[in-house]
Amino acid sequence: xxxxxxxxxxxxxxxxxxxxVGNTYAAENxxxxxxxxxxxxxxxxNAANSIEDYKQQYGSDxxxxxxxxxxxxxxxxxxxxxxGIVISAIxxxxxxxxxxxxxxxxxxLMVSFVTILIICQxxxxxxxxxxxxxxx
Numbered sequence: 020x021x022x023x024x025x026x027x028x029x030x031x032x033x034x035x036x037x038x039x040v041g042n043t044y045a046a047e048n049x050x051x052x053x054x055x056x057x058x059x060x061x062x063x064x065n066a067a068n069s070i071e072d073y074k075q076q077y078g079s080d081x082x083x084x085x086x087x088x089x090x091x092x093x094x095x096x097x098x099x100x101x102x103g104i105v106i107s108a109i110x111x112x113x114x115x116x117x118x119x120x121x122x123x124x125x126x127x128l129m130v131s132f133v134t135i136l137i138i139c140q141x142x143x144x145x146x147x148x149x150x151x152x153x154x155x
Contacts, residue, residue, distance in 0.1 A: 021112050028105070082150050089143040096139035103132035 073090075074083030107128035115122025 025109060025113055029109075032105070077150060086143065086146060086150075089146055092139055093143050096136060100132045100136035100139070103135075104129055107132060 070083065070087045073087045074080050077083045077086055107125045109125070110128060111122050111125025115125050
């Protein structure tokens, strides 16, 4: 039963990846008109403005830059850690049925990725609380 669920999950993930890649290539093949180009420039300016917003919010260039970087780490850690958890589940439940050392490796990887995920999610909050209330 567990093997079936894991196999179905892997198939869904692979299909999703292919659909996303197909949509990306379809979007690249379209001609870029002036409206789309202006939206791209606006998004680029918004990304540059967001680091400036962090700098103004924290009152320092250093603190604003660190907060911006921690926010990006927080956002990108979610899919990477979930991918690591899926890989470790495959090691533990699928491959680990026949090999005991692989099962232990899967458990170790799963605990590691969950720990990394929790740290990456809590670190920006801890930084914000420390900077806001710690500086006085």
